[in-house]
Amino acid sequence: MSDYILELRNITKTFPGVKALDNVQFHLQRGEVHALMGENGAGKSTFIKIITGVLQPNSGEMFLDGKKVDFASPNDAQAAGIAAIYQHVTCYPDLSVTENIFMGHEKVGAFGRLQWSGMHEEAEGLLRRLDATFSPKALMSSLSVAQQQIVEIAKAFSQNARIIIMDEPTAALTKRESEDLYRVTEQLRDEGVSIIFISHRFEDMYRVASRVTVFRDSQYIGSWNVKDIEPKDMIIAMVGREITQLFPEKKHEIGKEIFRVENLGKAGYFADIDFTLHAGEVLGFTGLVGAGRSELFQSIFGIMPYDRGRIFVEEREVAMRSPGESMRAGVAYLPEDRQKQGLVLSWSIGRNISLPSLSSNFSRGWIREKEEMRRSHSLSERLTVKALSVHDPVSSLSGGNQQKVVVAKLLNANAKILILDEPTKGVDIGAKSAMYGIIDDLAKNGYGIILISSEMPEVLGMCDRVIVMKGGRITAEFDRGNASQESILEAAMANRRIG
Numbered sequence: 001m002s003d004y005i006l007e008l009r010n011i012t013k014t015f016p017g018v019k020a021l022d023n024v025q026f027h028l029q030r031g032e033v034h035a036l037m038g039e040n041g042a043g044k045s046t047f048i049k050i051i052t053g054v055l056q057p058n059s060g061e062m063f064l065d066g067k068k069v070d071f072a073s074p075n076d077a078q079a080a081g082i083a084a085i086y087q088h089v090t091c092y093p094d095l096s097v098t099e100n101i102f103m104g105h106e107k108v109g110a111f112g113r114l115q116w117s118g119m120h121e122e123a124e125g126l127l128r129r130l131d132a133t134f135s136p137k138a139l140m141s142s143l144s145v146a147q148q149q150i151v152e153i154a155k156a157f158s159q160n161a162r163i164i165i166m167d168e169p170t171a172a173l174t175k176r177e178s179e180d181l182y183r184v185t186e187q188l189r190d191e192g193v194s195i196i197f198i199s200h201r202f203e204d205m206y207r208v209a210s211r212v213t214v215f216r217d218s219q220y221i222g223s224w225n226v227k228d229i230e231p232k233d234m235i236i237a238m239v240g241r242e243i244t245q246l247f248p249e250k251k252h253e254i255g256k257e258i259f260r261v262e263n264l265g266k267a268g269y270f271a272d273i274d275f276t277l278h279a280g281e282v283l284g285f286t287g288l289v290g291a292g293r294s295e296l297f298q299s300i301f302g303i304m305p306y307d308r309g310r311i312f313v314e315e316r317e318v319a320m321r322s323p324g325e326s327m328r329a330g331v332a333y334l335p336e337d338r339q340k341q342g343l344v345l346s347w348s349i350g351r352n353i354s355l356p357s358l359s360s361n362f363s364r365g366w367i368r369e370k371e372e373m374r375r376s377h378s379l380s381e382r383l384t385v386k387a388l389s390v391h392d393p394v395s396s397l398s399g400g401n402q403q404k405v406v407v408a409k410l411l412n413a414n415a416k417i418l419i420l421d422e423p424t425k426g427v428d429i430g431a432k433s434a435m436y437g438i439i440d441d442l443a444k445n446g447y448g449i450i451l452i453s454s455e456m457p458e459v460l461g462m463c464d465r466v467i468v469m470k471g472g473r474i475t476a477e478f479d480r481g482n483a484s485q486e487s488i489l490e491a492a493m494a495n496r497r498i499g
């Protein structure tokens, strides 16, 4: 028997004009959690799709238990015991948990009748094994992303998967939910399942994986024992250079007040919210899970009405009854849920980026397409979007590069106040540092930026001022000078206002 449950040799995959994988290799041991890391567009998702039979390589070989296999379709891979939980959850929202688990391999009784009670029962057992508390009869759409992932894992279980691949499973999860996922991952590992875990978060890798393989620019760079590799060397492997300074140095002046919120409240969500934002300022909002930050800013942006309080843009009161109204007032918003955030996948990168500014150019009578494309091009260059040209469709981009396009689109809007909800989630470390540079530049140019973030280094490294929320209320406010990880955490857990 081979030492490896899965081995890939010299895999190459090309798309028209792009080599997504160039002669890569990979070794997976039985019962290990193996992290696969690399920048946005490095080829990770493509590689996974080859293992799961969704894509076929142009050349290269795959061995399962030492025997050569060729998967012509996902069914072949499934039959061989390989299951994947994809980067973008691919469930059927209008069906029940049980239906989702057994989709494609339903239990059928005599006369071809579906055996619902048997399936519900089995689903219940699978969910219990994963410590899930929701019902197998619940609608998929009623679950959180974390719960939907548990359903996907249950589905893998129900197919007796021996290899489970998770493509950025923690990108949309809170810290607490990530902890739960690590636990389930370890449980699977202890039951003998081999796991490939893709992530951009070093903490995921150090927490849950024992081996790591790095791809860069479609190529295999190397594999290491996780305990033997330091973050600094991981960055060099992933990015090809050292990133010595992730955060820009802050040297610019903070200007006049451009945004003010007074006594804002919404029953059941948040209360007594008062803050100001100045030109040139990066104002952080942080807190633990469920602190109410996303809800607060959804209200401020007019997505969900607030029921008391006032909002002022440059001393002028605005009602913010809809996103359109907020945008007209000069406020732009990057929501946490990037996938619902209106990228038109079949459109080109350039057309997506220029969407928010099109109407202003229309008013001059015609779209100045060349200029739009030039702007789009420079924005996507700065954000390091990996594509051949801005004329490529967004659908051809890797997950992280699609997110960069969403950010570019936002930066192209005519707004002076930017609300960014977790802007660096799912983007690689090189792009992260580029994004920090852009935020800093915008601030220098008089923009006011609200940065909602759960990542402590990001909050401490980027913000001029930090507001901490808990249970829908502000519990503390710190200036750059006196904010520390400890003081912020203390405020995030506090029962009353401090600081």
Ligand SMILES: Nc1ncnc2c1ncn2[C@@H]1O[C@H](COP(=O)(O)OP(=O)(O)OP(=O)(O)O)[C@@H](O)[C@H]1O
Binding pocket: 015, 016, 018, 019, 020, 038, 039, 040, 041, 042, 043, 044, 045, 046, 047, 087, 386, 387, 395, 396, 397, 398, 399, 400, 401
């Ligand atoms: N269907 C496609 N058509 C054309 N190019 C594609 C297609 N799918 C992927 N690519 C290209 O292949 C390369 C690898 O993409 P892939 O999705 O594998 O990256 P990734 O490592 O998963 O990145 P991320 O971290 O952003 O998810 C990218 O340059 C991408 O643009």
Ligand SMILES: [Mg+2]
Binding pocket: 044, 045, 046, 087, 167, 398, 399, 400
């Ligand atoms: Mg990917």
